[in-house]
Amino acid sequence: MQEQVCLIGFDEPEISVLKQRISGRVIAHPSLPGFRVEDGLLYVDNEQGGWQSRVDRVIFHGIFEEDAELFVALALWGGPCFPGPLGMLACRDKHACLVRVLSQTRFPGRGRGYVPAGSVVNLKTEQVAKWGNWHCGENKARIQGEWCAEYSSTLEPFYPGEAVRVVLLGEDVLQIRLAGDDWLKSIHDPSADFMEVHADLADDTRALARYFDLPVIANDYIVGEDGTKYLLEVNHIPNVTRFPLIWERYVALVTDWCASA
Template sequence: MQEHVCLIGFDEPEITVLKQQISGRVTAHPSLPDYRVEDGQLYVDNEQGGWQSHVDRVIFHGIFEEDQELFVALALWGGPCFPNPLGMLACRDKQACLVRALSQTRYPGRGRGYVPAGSVVNLQSKQVAKWGNWHCGENKARIQGEWRAEFSSTLEPFYPGDAVRVVLLGEEVLQIRLAGDDWLKSIHDPTADFMEVDVELADDTRALARYFDLPVIANDYIVGDDGQKYLLEVNHIPNVTRFPLIWERYAALVTDWCQT
Protein backbone atom coordinates (compact mmCIF):
# COMPACT_ATOMS: atom_id res chain seq x y z
CA MET A 1 0.00 0.00 0.00
CA GLN A 2 1.42 3.36 -1.01
CA GLU A 3 1.93 6.00 1.65
CA HIS A 4 0.37 9.44 1.85
CA VAL A 5 3.15 12.03 2.14
CA CYS A 6 2.41 15.60 3.22
CA LEU A 7 4.71 18.45 2.17
CA ILE A 8 4.47 21.58 4.33
CA GLY A 9 6.18 24.91 3.67
CA PHE A 10 7.48 24.41 0.13
CA ASP A 11 6.87 26.81 -2.75
CA GLU A 12 6.49 26.16 -6.43
CA PRO A 13 8.37 24.84 -8.39
CA GLU A 14 9.81 22.77 -5.50
CA ILE A 15 6.40 21.18 -4.87
CA THR A 16 6.23 20.07 -8.49
CA VAL A 17 9.72 18.56 -8.34
CA LEU A 18 9.04 16.62 -5.14
CA LYS A 19 5.67 15.36 -6.37
CA GLN A 20 7.42 13.98 -9.44
CA GLN A 21 10.10 12.23 -7.39
CA ILE A 22 8.09 10.86 -4.45
CA SER A 23 5.95 7.82 -5.15
CA GLY A 24 2.46 7.48 -3.76
CA ARG A 25 -0.02 10.19 -2.88
CA VAL A 26 1.53 13.58 -2.11
CA THR A 27 -0.36 16.50 -0.59
CA ALA A 28 1.34 19.89 -0.49
CA HIS A 29 0.64 22.99 1.60
CA PRO A 30 2.85 26.08 1.07
CA SER A 31 1.64 27.47 4.42
CA LEU A 32 0.52 25.79 7.63
CA PRO A 33 -2.59 23.64 7.08
CA ASP A 34 -5.17 22.71 9.65
CA TYR A 35 -4.35 19.39 11.29
CA ARG A 36 -5.14 17.15 14.22
CA VAL A 37 -3.73 14.08 15.96
CA GLU A 38 -6.36 11.60 17.00
CA ASP A 39 -5.97 8.04 18.29
CA GLY A 40 -2.32 8.02 17.23
CA GLN A 41 -3.11 9.14 13.67
CA LEU A 42 -2.25 12.41 11.95
CA TYR A 43 -4.89 14.12 9.82
CA VAL A 44 -4.15 17.10 7.57
CA ASP A 45 -6.28 19.22 5.27
CA ASN A 46 -6.54 18.16 1.67
CA GLU A 47 -5.01 20.62 -0.79
CA GLN A 48 -8.40 22.15 -1.53
CA GLY A 49 -9.19 22.49 2.18
CA GLY A 50 -12.20 21.09 3.96
CA TRP A 51 -12.10 17.38 4.71
CA GLN A 52 -8.91 16.12 6.35
CA SER A 53 -7.05 12.98 5.29
CA HIS A 54 -4.86 10.55 7.16
CA VAL A 55 -1.14 11.19 6.54
CA ASP A 56 1.68 8.63 6.83
CA ARG A 57 4.74 10.91 6.46
CA VAL A 58 5.49 14.63 6.75
CA ILE A 59 8.26 16.65 5.15
CA PHE A 60 8.43 20.12 6.68
CA HIS A 61 10.39 23.08 5.39
CA GLY A 62 9.81 26.67 6.41
CA ILE A 63 9.53 29.08 9.30
CA PHE A 64 6.09 30.25 10.35
CA GLU A 65 4.94 32.30 13.31
CA GLU A 66 2.77 29.51 14.72
CA ASP A 67 4.80 26.47 13.66
CA GLN A 68 5.77 25.42 17.20
CA GLU A 69 2.24 24.11 17.77
CA LEU A 70 2.61 21.92 14.69
CA PHE A 71 5.94 20.60 16.01
CA VAL A 72 4.26 19.65 19.29
CA ALA A 73 1.53 17.80 17.39
CA LEU A 74 4.06 16.01 15.17
CA ALA A 75 6.14 14.98 18.19
CA LEU A 76 3.08 13.60 19.98
CA TRP A 77 2.02 11.79 16.80
CA GLY A 78 5.44 10.13 16.64
CA GLY A 79 5.22 9.19 12.97
CA PRO A 80 7.90 9.66 10.30
CA CYS A 81 8.71 13.36 10.01
CA PHE A 82 11.57 15.07 8.21
CA PRO A 83 13.20 16.72 10.05
CA ASN A 84 12.70 15.52 13.61
CA PRO A 85 10.03 17.69 15.30
CA LEU A 86 11.87 17.55 18.65
CA GLY A 87 14.94 19.03 16.97
CA MET A 88 12.83 21.74 15.36
CA LEU A 89 11.25 22.53 18.73
CA ALA A 90 14.67 22.81 20.35
CA CYS A 91 15.80 25.30 17.70
CA ARG A 92 12.67 27.30 16.97
CA ASP A 93 13.35 29.96 19.63
CA LYS A 94 16.51 31.45 18.15
CA GLN A 95 17.93 32.75 21.41
CA ALA A 96 17.38 29.49 23.27
CA CYS A 97 18.81 27.59 20.30
CA LEU A 98 21.94 29.74 20.40
CA VAL A 99 22.45 29.06 24.10
CA ARG A 100 22.12 25.32 23.52
CA ALA A 101 24.48 25.45 20.54
CA LEU A 102 27.10 27.49 22.41
CA SER A 103 27.18 24.81 25.10
CA GLN A 104 28.19 22.22 22.46
CA THR A 105 30.26 24.00 19.80
CA ARG A 106 34.05 24.12 19.78
CA TYR A 107 33.81 27.79 18.80
CA PRO A 108 31.59 29.68 21.27
CA GLY A 109 33.76 32.79 21.54
CA ARG A 110 33.57 34.99 24.62
CA GLY A 111 31.87 38.16 25.74
CA ARG A 112 28.29 37.31 24.80
CA GLY A 113 25.58 39.23 26.56
CA TYR A 114 21.84 39.63 26.93
CA VAL A 115 19.69 42.75 27.27
CA PRO A 116 16.00 42.62 28.28
CA ALA A 117 13.59 44.80 26.35
CA GLY A 118 13.68 48.39 27.54
CA SER A 119 17.18 48.15 29.04
CA VAL A 120 19.97 50.57 28.16
CA VAL A 121 23.61 49.55 27.77
CA ASN A 122 26.76 51.57 27.16
CA LEU A 123 29.16 49.50 25.10
CA GLN A 124 32.84 50.30 24.82
CA SER A 125 33.40 48.16 21.72
CA LYS A 126 31.44 47.28 18.58
CA GLN A 127 28.89 44.56 19.18
CA VAL A 128 26.00 42.95 17.32
CA ALA A 129 22.52 42.86 18.86
CA LYS A 130 20.08 40.19 17.66
CA TRP A 131 16.43 39.76 18.52
CA GLY A 132 13.37 37.84 17.37
CA ASN A 133 13.10 34.49 15.64
CA TRP A 134 13.70 35.36 12.00
CA HIS A 135 16.85 34.71 10.01
CA CYS A 136 18.14 36.08 6.67
CA GLY A 137 19.89 39.06 8.28
CA GLU A 138 16.73 40.47 9.85
CA ASN A 139 16.48 41.81 13.41
CA LYS A 140 20.17 42.61 13.79
CA ALA A 141 22.07 45.81 14.51
CA ARG A 142 25.73 46.71 14.92
CA ILE A 143 25.95 48.92 17.96
CA GLN A 144 28.42 50.80 20.13
CA GLY A 145 28.06 53.34 22.92
CA GLU A 146 24.67 53.93 24.48
CA TRP A 147 21.91 51.75 23.08
CA ARG A 148 18.37 51.03 24.20
CA ALA A 149 16.96 47.59 23.46
CA GLU A 150 13.48 47.78 22.00
CA PHE A 151 13.30 43.98 22.16
CA SER A 152 15.08 41.45 24.36
CA SER A 153 18.36 40.91 22.54
CA THR A 154 21.49 38.83 22.62
CA LEU A 155 24.80 40.65 22.26
CA GLU A 156 27.99 39.34 20.71
CA PRO A 157 31.34 40.96 19.92
CA PHE A 158 31.68 42.16 16.34
CA TYR A 159 34.23 39.73 14.90
CA PRO A 160 36.14 41.09 11.87
CA GLY A 161 36.72 38.32 9.36
CA ASP A 162 35.01 36.14 6.76
CA ALA A 163 31.44 34.95 7.24
CA VAL A 164 30.79 31.39 6.08
CA ARG A 165 27.90 28.95 6.14
CA VAL A 166 28.48 25.23 6.62
CA VAL A 167 25.56 23.17 5.31
CA LEU A 168 24.97 19.56 6.32
CA LEU A 169 22.71 17.50 4.05
CA GLY A 170 22.58 14.01 5.50
CA GLU A 171 26.18 12.80 5.23
CA GLU A 172 27.34 15.55 2.89
CA VAL A 173 28.84 18.89 3.93
CA LEU A 174 29.09 21.99 1.73
CA GLN A 175 30.51 25.39 2.64
CA ILE A 176 29.50 28.80 1.32
CA ARG A 177 31.33 32.10 1.56
CA LEU A 178 28.69 34.65 2.54
CA ALA A 179 28.84 38.07 0.92
CA GLY A 180 27.38 41.58 1.03
CA ASP A 181 28.20 45.24 0.54
CA ASP A 182 28.17 46.07 4.26
CA TRP A 183 28.80 44.22 7.51
CA LEU A 184 25.72 42.04 7.01
CA LYS A 185 26.64 38.97 4.95
CA SER A 186 24.19 36.59 3.34
CA ILE A 187 23.80 33.65 0.98
CA HIS A 188 21.45 35.84 -1.07
CA ASP A 189 24.16 38.23 -2.26
CA PRO A 190 24.90 37.41 -5.93
CA THR A 191 28.61 36.98 -5.16
CA ALA A 192 28.07 34.38 -2.41
CA ASP A 193 29.47 31.06 -3.62
CA PHE A 194 30.78 27.66 -2.63
CA MET A 195 34.27 27.34 -1.20
CA GLU A 196 36.54 24.63 0.14
CA VAL A 197 35.11 22.96 3.22
CA ASP A 198 36.90 23.71 6.49
CA VAL A 199 37.30 20.27 8.11
CA GLU A 200 37.08 21.64 11.65
CA LEU A 201 33.89 23.58 10.93
CA ALA A 202 32.42 20.53 9.18
CA ASP A 203 33.11 18.40 12.26
CA ASP A 204 31.56 21.04 14.50
CA THR A 205 28.46 21.21 12.31
CA ARG A 206 28.10 17.42 12.35
CA ALA A 207 28.35 17.45 16.14
CA LEU A 208 25.63 20.10 16.46
CA ALA A 209 23.42 18.22 14.01
CA ARG A 210 23.77 15.10 16.17
CA TYR A 211 23.02 17.12 19.30
CA PHE A 212 19.80 18.53 17.84
CA ASP A 213 19.07 15.28 15.95
CA LEU A 214 18.56 17.11 12.65
CA PRO A 215 19.50 15.62 9.26
CA VAL A 216 19.78 19.06 7.62
CA ILE A 217 21.38 22.03 9.34
CA ALA A 218 23.35 25.13 8.37
CA ASN A 219 25.69 26.87 10.78
CA ASP A 220 26.97 30.39 10.27
CA TYR A 221 30.51 31.09 11.47
CA ILE A 222 33.05 33.89 11.38
CA VAL A 223 36.61 32.95 10.53
CA GLY A 224 38.32 35.89 12.17
CA ASP A 225 41.17 37.96 10.78
CA ASP A 226 43.18 36.49 13.66
CA GLY A 227 42.38 32.94 12.49
CA GLN A 228 39.97 32.25 15.34
CA LYS A 229 36.55 30.77 14.57
CA TYR A 230 33.23 31.76 16.09
CA LEU A 231 29.76 30.21 15.83
CA LEU A 232 27.16 32.90 15.08
CA GLU A 233 23.93 30.94 14.70
CA VAL A 234 22.29 27.65 13.83
CA ASN A 235 19.77 27.51 10.99
CA HIS A 236 17.55 24.51 11.67
CA ILE A 237 15.52 25.10 8.49
CA PRO A 238 18.16 26.50 6.14
CA ASN A 239 17.50 27.86 2.68
CA VAL A 240 17.82 25.02 0.17
CA THR A 241 16.79 26.83 -3.01
CA ARG A 242 19.38 29.61 -3.36
CA PHE A 243 21.89 27.25 -4.99
CA PRO A 244 20.72 24.60 -7.50
CA LEU A 245 23.30 22.12 -6.20
CA ILE A 246 21.92 22.31 -2.67
CA TRP A 247 18.34 21.91 -3.90
CA GLU A 248 19.34 18.89 -5.98
CA ARG A 249 21.01 17.22 -3.01
CA TYR A 250 18.18 18.12 -0.63
CA ALA A 251 15.48 16.80 -2.99
CA ALA A 252 17.40 13.53 -3.36
CA LEU A 253 17.80 13.28 0.41
CA VAL A 254 14.10 13.63 1.21
CA THR A 255 13.11 11.40 -1.71
CA ASP A 256 15.40 8.64 -0.41
CA TRP A 257 14.00 9.17 3.10
CA CYS A 258 10.49 8.50 1.81
CA GLN A 259 11.66 5.10 0.62
CA THR A 260 13.06 3.97 3.98
Protein backbone atom coordinates in the same frame (compact mmCIF):
# COMPACT_ATOMS: atom_id res chain seq x y z
CA MET B 1 -0.65 0.34 0.07
CA GLN B 2 1.09 3.57 -0.86
CA GLU B 3 1.85 6.10 1.82
CA GLN B 4 0.40 9.59 1.85
CA VAL B 5 3.06 12.27 2.27
CA CYS B 6 2.43 15.84 3.41
CA LEU B 7 4.75 18.65 2.28
CA ILE B 8 4.62 21.80 4.41
CA GLY B 9 6.37 25.08 3.66
CA PHE B 10 7.55 24.58 0.08
CA ASP B 11 6.76 26.94 -2.81
CA GLU B 12 6.28 26.24 -6.46
CA PRO B 13 8.17 24.94 -8.42
CA GLU B 14 9.71 22.97 -5.52
CA ILE B 15 6.34 21.32 -4.82
CA SER B 16 6.11 20.11 -8.42
CA VAL B 17 9.63 18.67 -8.30
CA LEU B 18 8.98 16.79 -5.06
CA LYS B 19 5.61 15.49 -6.26
CA GLN B 20 7.31 14.05 -9.33
CA ARG B 21 10.07 12.39 -7.29
CA ILE B 22 8.05 11.01 -4.36
CA SER B 23 5.94 7.92 -4.96
CA GLY B 24 2.43 7.81 -3.56
CA ARG B 25 -0.06 10.59 -2.99
CA VAL B 26 1.39 13.94 -1.92
CA ILE B 27 -0.53 16.71 -0.19
CA ALA B 28 1.30 20.06 -0.32
CA HIS B 29 0.74 23.23 1.73
CA PRO B 30 2.99 26.29 1.19
CA SER B 31 1.86 27.61 4.60
CA LEU B 32 0.77 25.93 7.81
CA PRO B 33 -2.31 23.74 7.26
CA GLY B 34 -4.97 22.86 9.77
CA PHE B 35 -4.02 19.67 11.59
CA ARG B 36 -4.93 17.37 14.45
CA VAL B 37 -3.63 14.22 16.10
CA GLU B 38 -6.31 11.77 17.10
CA ASP B 39 -5.98 8.18 18.32
CA GLY B 40 -2.32 8.15 17.26
CA LEU B 41 -3.10 9.33 13.72
CA LEU B 42 -2.18 12.63 12.05
CA TYR B 43 -4.72 14.49 9.93
CA VAL B 44 -4.07 17.61 7.83
CA ASP B 45 -6.19 19.76 5.55
CA ASN B 46 -6.62 18.65 1.97
CA GLU B 47 -5.09 20.95 -0.63
CA GLN B 48 -8.49 22.18 -1.78
CA GLY B 49 -9.95 22.44 1.70
CA GLY B 50 -12.85 20.40 2.98
CA TRP B 51 -12.22 17.28 5.00
CA GLN B 52 -8.85 16.57 6.53
CA SER B 53 -6.94 13.51 5.35
CA ARG B 54 -4.74 11.13 7.30
CA VAL B 55 -1.07 11.32 6.33
CA ASP B 56 1.74 8.83 6.93
CA ARG B 57 4.81 11.07 6.53
CA VAL B 58 5.58 14.77 6.83
CA ILE B 59 8.34 16.79 5.18
CA PHE B 60 8.55 20.23 6.77
CA HIS B 61 10.48 23.21 5.43
CA GLY B 62 9.93 26.78 6.52
CA ILE B 63 9.74 29.28 9.35
CA PHE B 64 6.28 30.31 10.53
CA GLU B 65 5.24 32.41 13.48
CA GLU B 66 3.01 29.70 14.98
CA ASP B 67 4.87 26.55 13.89
CA ALA B 68 5.80 25.45 17.43
CA GLU B 69 2.27 24.08 17.91
CA LEU B 70 2.71 21.89 14.84
CA PHE B 71 6.05 20.59 16.17
CA VAL B 72 4.37 19.62 19.45
CA ALA B 73 1.63 17.80 17.54
CA LEU B 74 4.15 16.02 15.32
CA ALA B 75 6.18 14.93 18.35
CA LEU B 76 3.08 13.56 20.09
CA TRP B 77 2.05 11.81 16.88
CA GLY B 78 5.46 10.12 16.70
CA GLY B 79 5.26 9.27 13.01
CA PRO B 80 7.95 9.78 10.34
CA CYS B 81 8.80 13.48 10.05
CA PHE B 82 11.67 15.15 8.19
CA PRO B 83 13.33 16.77 10.02
CA GLY B 84 12.44 15.49 13.48
CA PRO B 85 10.01 17.68 15.46
CA LEU B 86 12.05 17.58 18.67
CA GLY B 87 15.07 19.10 16.94
CA MET B 88 12.92 21.77 15.27
CA LEU B 89 11.24 22.58 18.57
CA ALA B 90 14.60 22.85 20.36
CA CYS B 91 15.87 25.32 17.75
CA ARG B 92 12.76 27.36 17.09
CA ASP B 93 13.39 30.03 19.74
CA LYS B 94 16.65 31.61 18.54
CA HIS B 95 17.79 32.80 21.96
CA ALA B 96 17.19 29.44 23.65
CA CYS B 97 18.78 27.68 20.66
CA LEU B 98 21.88 29.88 20.98
CA VAL B 99 22.30 28.92 24.63
CA ARG B 100 22.11 25.23 23.73
CA VAL B 101 24.49 25.66 20.80
CA LEU B 102 27.12 27.54 22.80
CA SER B 103 27.23 24.64 25.27
CA GLN B 104 28.17 22.25 22.45
CA THR B 105 30.18 24.06 19.78
CA ARG B 106 33.98 24.15 19.66
CA PHE B 107 33.79 27.82 18.63
CA PRO B 108 31.59 29.70 21.14
CA GLY B 109 33.55 32.94 21.01
CA ARG B 110 33.56 35.25 23.99
CA GLY B 111 31.65 38.02 25.71
CA ARG B 112 28.04 37.18 24.83
CA GLY B 113 25.37 39.18 26.60
CA TYR B 114 21.63 39.61 26.97
CA VAL B 115 19.42 42.65 27.54
CA PRO B 116 15.66 42.52 28.28
CA ALA B 117 13.34 44.79 26.35
CA GLY B 118 13.50 48.35 27.62
CA SER B 119 16.98 48.01 29.08
CA VAL B 120 19.69 50.56 28.35
CA VAL B 121 23.33 49.53 27.95
CA ASN B 122 26.49 51.55 27.42
CA LEU B 123 28.90 49.49 25.35
CA LYS B 124 32.59 50.30 25.23
CA THR B 125 33.20 48.05 22.21
CA GLU B 126 31.24 47.44 19.03
CA GLN B 127 28.72 44.61 19.33
CA VAL B 128 25.85 43.03 17.42
CA ALA B 129 22.36 42.92 18.93
CA LYS B 130 19.97 40.21 17.72
CA TRP B 131 16.30 39.84 18.52
CA GLY B 132 13.27 37.92 17.30
CA ASN B 133 13.08 34.54 15.60
CA TRP B 134 13.66 35.41 11.95
CA HIS B 135 16.74 34.87 9.81
CA CYS B 136 18.03 36.32 6.51
CA GLY B 137 19.81 39.21 8.23
CA GLU B 138 16.67 40.61 9.84
CA ASN B 139 16.42 41.88 13.42
CA LYS B 140 20.13 42.65 13.84
CA ALA B 141 22.03 45.86 14.53
CA ARG B 142 25.64 46.91 15.04
CA ILE B 143 25.75 49.00 18.18
CA GLN B 144 28.19 50.86 20.42
CA GLY B 145 27.83 53.36 23.21
CA GLU B 146 24.41 53.94 24.73
CA TRP B 147 21.67 51.76 23.27
CA CYS B 148 18.11 51.04 24.37
CA ALA B 149 16.78 47.60 23.56
CA GLU B 150 13.30 47.82 22.05
CA TYR B 151 13.14 44.01 22.15
CA SER B 152 14.89 41.46 24.33
CA SER B 153 18.19 40.90 22.55
CA THR B 154 21.35 38.86 22.68
CA LEU B 155 24.65 40.68 22.32
CA GLU B 156 27.85 39.41 20.77
CA PRO B 157 31.15 41.10 19.90
CA PHE B 158 31.42 42.24 16.30
CA TYR B 159 33.91 39.76 14.87
CA PRO B 160 35.82 41.03 11.83
CA GLY B 161 36.67 38.38 9.28
CA GLU B 162 35.14 36.17 6.61
CA ALA B 163 31.52 35.02 7.00
CA VAL B 164 30.87 31.44 5.93
CA ARG B 165 28.01 28.96 6.07
CA VAL B 166 28.56 25.24 6.55
CA VAL B 167 25.65 23.16 5.27
CA LEU B 168 25.07 19.53 6.24
CA LEU B 169 22.73 17.43 4.10
CA GLY B 170 22.74 13.89 5.45
CA GLU B 171 26.36 12.76 5.07
CA ASP B 172 27.35 15.62 2.75
CA VAL B 173 28.94 18.85 3.98
CA LEU B 174 29.31 21.96 1.81
CA GLN B 175 30.71 25.38 2.68
CA ILE B 176 29.61 28.73 1.25
CA ARG B 177 31.42 32.06 1.37
CA LEU B 178 28.73 34.58 2.31
CA ALA B 179 28.78 37.98 0.64
CA GLY B 180 27.20 41.43 0.66
CA ASP B 181 27.90 45.12 0.25
CA ASP B 182 27.76 45.86 3.98
CA TRP B 183 28.47 44.01 7.22
CA LEU B 184 25.37 41.81 6.81
CA LYS B 185 26.57 38.88 4.69
CA SER B 186 24.16 36.44 3.06
CA ILE B 187 23.85 33.46 0.74
CA HIS B 188 21.49 35.56 -1.39
CA ASP B 189 24.16 37.97 -2.62
CA PRO B 190 25.02 37.15 -6.26
CA SER B 191 28.72 36.74 -5.40
CA ALA B 192 28.14 34.18 -2.63
CA ASP B 193 29.60 30.86 -3.75
CA PHE B 194 30.99 27.51 -2.65
CA MET B 195 34.47 27.30 -1.18
CA GLU B 196 36.76 24.68 0.30
CA VAL B 197 35.33 23.14 3.45
CA HIS B 198 37.17 23.80 6.70
CA ALA B 199 37.50 20.37 8.30
CA ASP B 200 37.07 21.66 11.85
CA LEU B 201 33.92 23.57 10.92
CA ALA B 202 32.54 20.47 9.20
CA ASP B 203 33.20 18.43 12.35
CA ASP B 204 31.53 21.07 14.51
CA THR B 205 28.49 21.16 12.22
CA ARG B 206 28.17 17.36 12.29
CA ALA B 207 28.37 17.38 16.08
CA LEU B 208 25.61 19.98 16.38
CA ALA B 209 23.44 18.09 13.87
CA ARG B 210 23.82 14.98 16.03
CA TYR B 211 23.03 16.97 19.17
CA PHE B 212 19.75 18.24 17.71
CA ASP B 213 19.14 15.04 15.71
CA LEU B 214 18.65 17.05 12.52
CA PRO B 215 19.51 15.60 9.08
CA VAL B 216 19.82 19.06 7.51
CA ILE B 217 21.44 22.02 9.25
CA ALA B 218 23.43 25.13 8.33
CA ASN B 219 25.81 26.91 10.69
CA ASP B 220 27.04 30.45 10.18
CA TYR B 221 30.60 31.17 11.32
CA ILE B 222 33.11 33.99 11.20
CA VAL B 223 36.69 33.07 10.31
CA GLY B 224 38.80 35.84 11.82
CA GLU B 225 41.80 37.45 10.21
CA ASP B 226 44.05 35.42 12.54
CA GLY B 227 42.21 32.18 11.70
CA THR B 228 40.15 32.12 14.90
CA LYS B 229 36.63 30.82 14.30
CA TYR B 230 33.37 31.90 15.92
CA LEU B 231 29.92 30.31 15.62
CA LEU B 232 27.23 32.93 15.05
CA GLU B 233 24.05 30.89 14.72
CA VAL B 234 22.45 27.62 13.70
CA ASN B 235 19.84 27.51 10.94
CA HIS B 236 17.66 24.47 11.63
CA ILE B 237 15.59 25.06 8.47
CA PRO B 238 18.21 26.47 6.10
CA ASN B 239 17.58 27.71 2.59
CA VAL B 240 17.96 24.80 0.16
CA THR B 241 16.94 26.51 -3.10
CA ARG B 242 19.54 29.27 -3.53
CA PHE B 243 22.08 26.89 -5.09
CA PRO B 244 21.02 24.15 -7.55
CA LEU B 245 23.62 21.74 -6.12
CA ILE B 246 22.13 22.02 -2.62
CA TRP B 247 18.60 21.67 -3.94
CA GLU B 248 19.43 18.52 -5.89
CA ARG B 249 21.11 16.95 -2.88
CA TYR B 250 18.20 17.93 -0.66
CA VAL B 251 15.66 16.39 -3.06
CA ALA B 252 17.70 13.18 -3.22
CA LEU B 253 17.89 13.10 0.57
CA VAL B 254 14.14 13.46 1.18
CA THR B 255 13.29 11.15 -1.72
CA ASP B 256 15.47 8.40 -0.25
CA TRP B 257 13.94 9.08 3.18
CA CYS B 258 10.43 8.65 1.78
CA ALA B 259 11.46 5.35 0.18
CA SER B 260 12.86 4.01 3.47
CA ALA B 261 10.84 1.58 5.55
